[in-house]
Every structure is written in C-alpha cells, then in structure tokens.
Amino acid sequence: MVLPDVRLLLVQFIVHEHPVGRAAQNYLAHVDLERFGLAGQREQLWLRPCQGGDYVVACLPFRVYGLALNDRVRLSEDGATVVELLERSGHRVLRVLFTPRSDQDAFMARITGEVEIAGLAFEWSGKRHLAVDVPQDASPVRLFGVLQEEIDAQQAYWEWADVEAF
Known part of the structure; x- marks a missing residue:
C-alpha cells in the first residue's frame, strides 16, 4: 500500500476560481511558494499548452512572483510543477x-x-x-x-x- 506524502496534506493551495484565461482546454500545475517566503503554500496556476511542450500562463498569479498572464513556462518532468520562465509576455x-x-x-x-x-x-x-x-x-x-x-x-x-x- 502506498501512503500519501503527509507534507502535501498540510499544504495550503491558493486556487483561481475564475481564471481570466479559462478555455475549453486548460492544464493545471502548481508553484511551491516557499521560495517566496510562504512555506506550506502552493499556488495552482491555469495554463494553456503551446507547441513544443511548453505552456502559457492563463491566470493572474496571486502569490507567485515573476510570472504574468501569457508568460511562457516549462513544467517539471512529471508535469505537476512550474519550474522555469521561458519568455515574458510583457504583461x-x-x-x-x-x-x-x-x-x-x-x-x-x-x-x-x-x-x-x-x-x-x-x-x-x-x-x-x-x-x-x-x-x-x-x-x-x-x-x-x-x-x-x-x-x-x-x-x-x-x-x-x-x-x-x-
């Protein structure tokens, strides 16, 4: 039997109820907010897939620093976490x-x-x-x-x- 990671049970997720870029198909990934001084919190970001396996931010980050609407990002190997900003959108x-x-x-x-x-x-x-x-x-x-x-x-x-x- 596989037990859940207890640390995830203690995490507070910041979610987007009405993301500005909601589309017929979106992808959800998160950012660990500990790097911004918010230990125990993760923000769930709405993303749109784009060519090449990258994603575009489709919401307005509430707690994540350095990302904005339409920025192009890369996800972790498992697709669960935003790990890199590839290109800023100018927003x-x-x-x-x-x-x-x-x-x-x-x-x-x-x-x-x-x-x-x-x-x-x-x-x-x-x-x-x-x-x-x-x-x-x-x-x-x-x-x-x-x-x-x-x-x-x-x-x-x-x-x-x-x-x-x-």
Whole structure:
C-alpha cells in the first residue's frame, strides 16, 4: 500500500476560481511558494499548452512572483510543477490587498467596476485580494487614482508581481 506524502496534506493551495484565461482546454500545475517566503503554500496556476511542450500562463498569479498572464513556462518532468520562465509576455500583474470593511460586497463591486472601466482583466482571491493584468499598452490612470485613495487611507496595500524574479 502506498501512503500519501503527509507534507502535501498540510499544504495550503491558493486556487483561481475564475481564471481570466479559462478555455475549453486548460492544464493545471502548481508553484511551491516557499521560495517566496510562504512555506506550506502552493499556488495552482491555469495554463494553456503551446507547441513544443511548453505552456502559457492563463491566470493572474496571486502569490507567485515573476510570472504574468501569457508568460511562457516549462513544467517539471512529471508535469505537476512550474519550474522555469521561458519568455515574458510583457504583461504585469498589479496585486492589491484591501483591509476588511463592513461593506465588503459593495466595495468589491465598486472596485470591480473601476477595473472594468479601465478595460483590464482581473481576478479576486477571496473578497480582499485583487490581481489586475496590466498589458504594456495599458494606461489605467483612473484606476490607479481610485487605488491611491485607498492606499492613502491605509485601506489597501499594493505591489507589482514582478518585484521578484521567478
């Protein structure tokens, strides 16, 4: 009898409920977040297969650093883990963590509306963590203004996902 690896039973998986690149066929692999200071956590990434056996990121990483939408990556031999960034797409991921508030659902709707007005793809992780795709040609000035108000009020904290390399 083969017993499961007990370490995997203790791992918290960060998942994407509504990945921006969901297609008829996607592939799931994970990234161990220990290398980014998040021991015991792994993020499940949605991928699209491309020619040559590589994959393209089809979601907006919530915790993984150095990856963005449409980046080309290589998987481990067993296909379970993203192990290498092969080519950057030119997209960036803006991540925002909002503080808890009593009107969380209304607040989420307002922020979602602002991101939609900016014409940007986005994903929520829970009700407080937002990831926004920012392509090279995007100019989300209005959205940045709205987010800056939250930051100035100490109601939000932000980072670019590429501040650390993959």
